[in-house]
Amino acid sequence: MSEDILQKIVRMRREDIDRLGLNFNIDIPEARRVGHTEFLGNAGAILEVKRASPSKGDIAPNLNPVELATTYAEAHAQAVSVLTEMNFFKGSLRDLIAVADLMERRRQQGLHTCAVLRKDFLLFEDEIDIAYRCGADAVLLIARILDDAQLVKMAQRAQKFGIQAFVEVREADDFRKLAVVTAALGDAAAKTIVAGVNSRDLATFHTDPLIPASVRSKLPAKAVFESGILSAADATYARNLGFTGILVGEAVAKNPPLAKDVVSAFESGCENARGLFWKKFAERKFANNETRAASSQDARRPLVKICGITREEDGLLAAELGADMLGFVFSTTKRLTTEEFVRSFKTRLLRSACNDVAPLLVGVITDPNSVEGKTAIKLAQEGVLDAVQFHGVNPHNSDALAESCSAALPYYCAARVGAPEDFDYIASLRKNGEPRILLDAKVEGIPGGTGKTIPESLLREKANGAPLWLAGGITPENVATICEKFHPELIDISSGIEDAPGIKNHDKMKALFAEFAAK
Numbered sequence: 118m119s120e121d122i123l124q125k126i127v128r129m130r131r132e133d134i135d136r137l138g139l140n141f142n143i144d145i146p147e148a149r150r151v152g153h154t155e156f157l158g159n160a161g162a163i164l165e166v167k168r169a170s171p172s173k174g175d176i177a178p179n180l181n182p183v184e185l186a187t188t189y190a191e192a193h194a195q196a197v198s199v200l201t202e203m204n205f206f207k208g209s210l211r212d213l214i215a216v217a218d219l220m221e222r223r224r225q226q227g228l229h230t231c232a233v234l235r236k237d238f239l240l241f242e243d244e245i246d247i248a249y250r251c252g253a254d255a256v257l258l259i260a261r262i263l264d265d266a267q268l269v270k271m272a273q274r275a276q277k278f279g280i281q282a283f284v285e286v287r288e289a290d291d292f293r294k295l296a297v298v299t300a301a302l303g304d305a306a307a308k309t310i311v312a313g314v315n316s317r318d319l320a321t322f323h324t325d326p327l328i329p330a331s332v333r334s335k336l337p338a339k340a341v342f343e344s345g346i347l348s349a350a351d352a353t354y355a356r357n358l359g360f361t362g363i364l365v366g367e368a369v370a371k372n373p374p375l376a377k378d379v380v381s382a383f384e385s386g387c388e389n390a391r392g393l394f395w396k397k398f399a400e401r402k403f404a405n406n407e408t409r410a411a412s413s414q415d416a417r418r419p420l421v422k423i424c425g426i427t428r429e430e431d432g433l434l435a436a437e438l439g440a441d442m443l444g445f446v447f448s449t450t451k452r453l454t455t456e457e458f459v460r461s462f463k464t465r466l467l468r469s470a471c472n473d474v475a476p477l478l479v480g481v482i483t484d485p486n487s488v489e490g491k492t493a494i495k496l497a498q499e500g501v502l503d504a505v506q507f508h509g510v511n512p513h514n515s516d517a518l519a520e521s522c523s524a525a526l527p528y529y530c531a532a533r534v535g536a537p538e539d540f541d542y543i544a545s546l547r548k549n550g551e552p553r554i555l556l557d558a559k560v561e562g563i564p565g566g567t568g569k570t571i572p573e574s575l576l577r578e579k580a581n582g583a584p585l586w587l588a589g590g591i592t593p594e595n596v597a598t599i600c601e602k603f604h605p606e607l608i609d610i611s612s613g614i615e616d617a618p619g620i621k622n623h624d625k626m627k628a629l630f631a632e633f634a635a636k
């Protein structure tokens with residue numbers, strides 16, 4: 118089997134250590150000469166001294182580590198992460214020593230001091246000694262490249278020095294290792310171990326902001342969202358999920374003035390209902406991947422949202438068939454629903470034991486200032502609805518969202534797509550920290566539920582890359598072909614399973630889900 122990039126980094130590092138020794142031929146202090154700052158003693162941002170990466174190539178090849186770390190400290194970062202891997206990240210133990218010495222000078226001057234993390238692909242206990250002597254307050258331990266015994270020995274060595282072991286996890290086996298090392302450290306674990314989840318797959322470089330969301334509940338209280346944070350809005354998203362730290366590299370190394378915005382967005386945010394919605398969705402997505410693979414359902418089945426529910430029997434059947442989300446339209450169209458209906462449906466749904474996990478309930482709105490829009494927002498803030506779908510309206514431009522943000526509105530955006538320019542709006546939503554955006558067909562004069570599909574050429578040209586949430590004209594007849602062509606993560610269906618607007622046809626609904634039975 119061919120070597121992935123992570124295996125290559127580790128192999129080359131082992132070869133360098135054989136040639137140069139654990140200190141890579143660099144003079145390092147005989148003994149530690151700096152004080153100690155607890156790594157993530159308080160919630161906050163960890164900003165990185167990063168010259169290059171295997172995924173991006175050169176990022177800031179000529180950066181001055183002391184100048185950059187000074188900017189980070191002045192932005193009140195909690196920690197500075199210093200990459201010391203030389204082949205792919207162009208880092209060095211010299212950078213680590215320089216940043217730790219800088220923090221010691223700041224400590225003595227009474228200035229804000231950041232903890233210093235040695236970020237590398239560490240393999241041996243004696244590398245912890247070297248990190249400690251250089252002045253690190255924490256060391257990264259990547260669970261995926263260490264076996265149980267080695268991970269435990271390295272964490273114990275960190276504990277012996279009174280520094281933190283920052284254990285990076287991502288896959289199921291990493292979580293098992295985290296449990297092993299936590300048990301091995303006993304009472305000391307709470308003080309020594311900080312867990313981090315990387316939104317970037319180190320083998321493929323693909324980042325997905327839903328990966329940290331999917332595992333937040335399995336992590337200890339102190340937990341870090343690593344990679345893929347490009348803006349203040351992304352930092353807010355991570356905080357909304359309940360992470361106590363973010364690790365930001367490329368964005369701040371390339372653009373140091375961004376450090377301040379990222380730090381303050383993270384520190385002023387909090388865990389809230391928006392984060393809860395994304396956690397529920399992400400847990401559902403990844404749990405479903407596993408259970409479907411083991412059941413009679415097609416493992417490639419997307420998540421399914423059935424929209425435009427106006428009758429209890431339709432919603433209950435959709436739930437029984439395995440719908441992941443149910444949509445209720447709070448916009449004056451033929452599928453308009455009411456507050457009373459949604460409240461009583463929710464009670465009924467929770468009473469019915471048709472599914473282990475009830476579908477998420479969302480209110481679709483086209484005008485946050487309308488009576489209907491405000492009703493859906495209220496129901497989402499109360500927790501009756503799991504989220505609001507801003508359909509064709511930009512929540513970031515609306516006063517309603519600004520007001521409701523303080524009350525933590527769970528929401529996502531749906532964009533109506535009919536021309537290439539519409540993807541500019543989608544890009545702007547992504548920059549605003551939206552982890553997923555639903556794409557729906559644009560038909561003049563009809564806000565949604567049009568029964569029309571998005572032109573294939575547009576999807577092919579413009580929607581590549583990001584996980585796709587797809588609506589518009591999906592039917593039991595075309596769903597298999599659409600899924601085969603575009604591999605959506607979620608599909609959203611309304612008129613394709615109806616006899617009339619808001620009146621679902623049960624045979625069509627069954628036919629839709631039958632398309633996902635393993636063939």
Ligand SMILES: O=C(O)c1ccccc1NCC(=O)[C@H](O)[C@H](O)COP(=O)(O)O
Pocket residue numbers: 423424425444446448450451452481482483508557564565566567568569588589590591609610611612613
């Ligand atoms: O469905 C509606 O009547 C509706 C009205 C106003 C705004 C949005 C609306 N639906 C939004 C959805 O999420 C639909 O499921 C989506 O447009 C797909 O509909 P369809 O093409 O009928 O499957």
